[in-house]
Amino acid sequence: MxxxxxxxxxxxxxxxxxxxxxxxxxxxxxxxxxxxxxxxxxxxxxxxxxxxxxxxxxxxxxxxxxxxxxxxxxxxxxxxxxxxxxxxxxxxxxxxxxxxxxxxxxxxxxxxxxxxxxxxxxxxxxxxxxxxxxxxxxxxxxxxxxxxxxxxxxxxxxxxxxxxxxxxxxxxxxxxxxxxxxxxxxxxxxxxxxxxxxxxxxxxxxxxxxxxxxxxxxxxxxxxxxxxxxxxxxxxxxxxxxxxxxxxDDIDDIVRNEVRRQVELLDIAEELGERQAYRGKTEDVTEVFEDTDSGVIRGALDDGGTVMAVALHGFDGLVGREIQPDRRLGTEFSDHAKRHGAGGIFHTDELPAYGITEAEVESLREAVDATDPEDAVALVADDPETAQMAIEAVGERAMDALDRVPEETRDATEEGTTRYLRPLPGAARMYPETDVPPVEPDPSEVDRPELLTEKVERYGAEYDLDSGLAEQVAYGEYMPLFERVVGDGVDPTLAATTFESTLTELRRDDVVVENLTDDHLADALALVDGGEVPQEGLDDLLRALAADPDLTAEEAVEREDLGGVGDEEVREAVVRVVERNAEQVEEEGMGAFSGLMGECMGELRGKADGDTVSSVLREEIQERA
Structure with missing residues (x-):
């Protein structure tokens, strides 16, 4: 199933x-x-x-x-x-x-x-x-x-x-x-x-x-x-x-896979019971692998290690049974071995393989009296102390598999599965701290926070943000800063689009947005909202601050020459652009507007508001057309 x-x-x-x-x-x-x-x-x-x-x-x-x-x-x-x-x-x-x-x-x-x-x-x-x-x-x-x-x-x-x-x-x-x-x-x-x-x-x-x-x-x-x-x-x-x-996103998969694991373990326990399975001999089987070509075992033996094995009577075919995606009962055994320092285990459901031959498997079975077709054997190759502790842990986990799902603490993996971590903690884990006096909290001293769902509704009604942008801001990491700057008088739409759009675009351009502090962002928005920096200059201002976080927003404006220009300078720049393109204006009239608008903004280097430049450019084109 x-x-x-x-x-x-x-x-x-x-x-x-x-x-x-x-x-x-x-x-x-x-x-x-x-x-x-x-x-x-x-x-x-x-x-x-x-x-x-x-x-x-x-x-x-x-x-x-x-x-x-x-x-x-x-x-x-x-x-x-x-x-x-x-x-x-x-x-x-x-x-x-x-x-x-x-x-x-x-x-x-x-x-x-x-x-x-x-x-x-x-x-x-x-x-x-x-x-x-x-x-x-x-x-x-x-x-x-x-x-x-x-x-x-x-x-x-x-x-x-x-x-x-x-x-x-x-x-x-x-x-x-x-x-x-x-x-x-x-x-x-x-x-x-x-x-x-x-x-x-x-x-x-x-x-x-x-x-x-x-x-x-x-x-x-x-x-x-x-x-x-x-x-x-x-x-x-x-x-x-x-x-x-x-x-x-992993929680539902984790629950599903744990349910599956427990169902499979119960099925395995039932089958082990029918086979009258039991844990058998634990033996030092180093002699079986004296001439082995297995790289793992050869490496352990060359370092002075031993090979320990345990007979698992009635476990054949069940040690290799999958109980979670890409995890088997043998993986559970291996988790316990690893807790004691071993790199893992081998078991006969997966052998011969990994350089271990059929002849070595047969000799292994004989060494631990696991010659019945329903028997399995698990083995660990490591330094003598680690190998002994690890194989004992494997044997104990095999005993648990006979009749129950063990209570334990497990570690979530990136694949949505779990691995053994340690036993469940008990009451003996807790005792009083004598160095810190008790605290008598007073709930009346704090107010109930506004829910994010309530904020979304309020941002739409109070600040006229569309529902999508309101939700982005309310659930986004800059929500507290949004409330702070709007409370200081910054236009809500300017603040919202900066936090949820401008900063995202800067990240895509590999700007280190993480260098921007709350004060950087708040001061930059205040300068734009106050007209000291045109909105078109905000992007360059944030880039400058991200590149040199020691600057204040005001210092960055001065260094990058991002301050706005007056109406007279705007008109002078627009006139220069129109006169350079006089022939195109005469032929196309307002059809030339789109191309010239970009040229005008480039001429002003982002120092003027787009709406202002647009209005002046329309006037100049209409005058000449």
Whole structure:
């Protein structure tokens, strides 16, 4: 059965979302450092840490953190001139940033969520290196809200305010390198109730929440600033948390593919049960491959490695069975091996291949007593310690396949599928933060933001923008700046077309629009709107500012000589053009207008308004015709 044939109601699909969105505040959540990202090359120094899990108040260790710590890795951190001791974990955190709390309360209003009487900061154990402390600070601000979707209401369980993690830069020989510029940026996490019943509703709910967040005008935009996690289960399957869905367009595919994976795993478990499958011997089978032509195995052995194998009785043909697009049960086994440092696995459903011969496969089967036609064998070639840990992980995952879909955290891929990441975290992951006092939020101190859908209607009614342009502006990244400049008196149509058309055209011409600050744009529009720079000169003015961001708009106008000219200079320039083309004017009359208009604008080098030039040119042509 294809995933398109699934009856999600019959399967008992239950899904929920966790939306993580960075806030666009001036300061980080627990220190006054700026929230701007830096380039790794700007780092002034680096330092390293090794992180280990700690016990909860009840003396328990979280299973996910424990598995993460089994891989011994060094974490290197890039520090900048904007990095402080709080970010480096050499100073206690400061009080919760007031601006971040206010924005979070605005979001609570849009979600119809109730703000708690007192906010307590908690520590969430994280030992993957993404935080210098070994934990993430988080706090519950509101809950019990709801949003609307086309398929019904979806409840909001929690609205959390927490600190963003450090940004992973690259893998190193000894571990992972992180950048501290992102660490501590305020981040809201919105968790829905498990009310979602279809892939389409999951996407609809995520889009609705995204619209509500952008309505505040105080969330960051761009790649990596918003992430979606999806919790998915079916009636006979298990709850699986899928992390890091970057695009809204991927959410429905992620849900569909996870449902398919669980359906396939249940079918595999049923067949394994009928075959009375079990995990067999784990053996060092290095001798089988002493003379192998397999490049992977030969490379491991030449480096002093070993080959470990496990017998999987009753698994033949099922290890290679596809459970998601281009992913098989064997891929699941390989994910677990990779978590312990191995490059991957081989299994007999895909052999002989990769330089491994039929004779070696037969010898392999004999070495682990997997000679029945229904038996399979998985093997790992690596250094002795890694190979041992990896093959044990494969064997344990094979045991899970016998009777259930394992509960786990998975990582979203660009192809809309998922891979194993770690076990689901438990209650032992959280404990109180003692360095930050509680906060007593007052929702009456903030106003409910205007929804983007409401802005679209208002822009049309109040500013006479057509519906398409109004929607572009309301949903675009320059919406807050649009409201600012229009509030300062700039013509709304001029501002809207600049943000949604002019800047787009400049990007297409490879102008580095990202160099233009809000002040650049606001000042440039004010100069044009005030008549100090003709509208035709705006393009050149923005190009000049993008090329040299240290200039102010006024300085760029002076340097590029973009100031406007008076009516007398306009007429003089038009007369020169008309007289140069006197013969054409005499023959064609107003038919010469179009060609001469371009010449006039070139003569004036964009220093005059097009309407003014057009009016004067018509007069001069009519006079001579």
């Amino acid at each position: 294809s995933d398109a044939d699934y009856d999600y109601e019959d399967l008992g699909l239950v899904a929920g979302l966790e939306i993580h969105q960075q806030l666009d505040t001036e300061s980080k959540l627990f220190c006054p450092c700026p929230t701007e990202l830096r380039e790794p090359e700007e780092a002034g120094r680096t330092f390293t840490r090794y992180l280990h899990p700690t016990k909860s108040e009840l003396g328990e260790i979280d299973e996910a953190a424990l598995e993460e710590s089994m891989v011994d890795r060094e974490f290197e951190y890039l520090s900048y001139d904007t990095t402080c001791l709080v970010e480096e974990d050499d100073e206690p955190p400061h009080r919760v940033d007031r601006e971040a709390m206010d924005v979070t309360m605005e979001i609570a209003q849009l979600l119809d969520a109730s703000v708690v009487d007192q906010v307590h900061v908690m520590r969430k154990i994280v030992v993957d290196g993404s935080n210098t402390t070994g934990f993430q600070r988080t706090m519950r601000v509101a809950g019990e809200g709801a949003i609307r979707t086309d398929e019904g209401q979806v409840g909001i369980e929690d609205l959390m305010l927490e600190e963003e993690s450090a940004q992973r830069v690259e893998e190193t020989d000894s571990g992972v390198r992180f950048s501290l510029d992102r660490l501590g940026i305020p981040l809201v996490e919105i968790g829905t109730k498990p009310d979602i019943r279809s892939p389409e509703q999951a996407r609809d709910a995520a889009e609705r929440i995204g619209m509500l967040l952008r309505s505040t005008g105080q969330v960051k935009r761009g790649l990596g600033t918003i992430r979606q996690d999806v919790n998915v289960s079916i009636a006979d399957g298990a709850r699986v948390e899928i992390k890091g869905v970057q695009s809204l």
